[in-house]
Amino acid sequence: MNFTLALMGLSIYILLWEKLPDWGNWFNWIINKLPRPLAYLYEAWRCPYCFGFWVALALHGITGLHTIPVLATIPNHLGAGVTIAWVLDALATATLIMFGQLCLNAIAVPAIKGYQMTMEFKQSFKEEPSS
Known part of the structure; x- marks a missing residue:
């Protein structure tokens, strides 16, 4: 399994929906x-799975990479082998993008809370008691 497309897709997702709106x-x-x-598509594609599917198709077309390499050699049954391979690979990549986003969200809150607690602890030593 190749995680390159999922990592690129997750990076694009984070950039478009979590970083750029806050950069000015x-x-x-x-x-x-x-x-x-x-504008509707921008709002509707906030779902990492939905966005992940479409970005995986686009990235596959641009790079030629597959998340599941065996899909690159899928037989051309009924003349739709390539289309089926791209869709199945995009679905798998979208699942990985959604999983990555869920993992990042799961660790973000405890990490931020830990950072805040550390800063409060350090600040408590800098404050001089008023007597």
């Missing part, structure tokens, strides 16, 4: 100026 108003301005159907 320019990205949000662009989203607001998009035609209605494209």
Whole structure:
């Protein structure tokens, strides 16, 4: 199994939905100026699985990589072998992207809480008691 497409897809997902909206108003301005159907797609694709499927298809087309290498040699039954292979590979990649996003969310809260507790602890030594 090759995790390259899933890692690239997860990186794009994080960039588009978690980082760019917070890096200033320019990205949000662009989203607001998009035609209605494209703005709807941006809002609708917040689901890591849905986004993962479509980005996996696009990344597969661009890079030629497969998440499941055996799908590269799928027989061409009924003339749809390549299409079936791309769809199955995109579904598998989308599952990995969703799993990666869930894992990142699961560790984010405890990590942030631990950081805050450490900072509070360090700050308590810097404060001088008022007497």
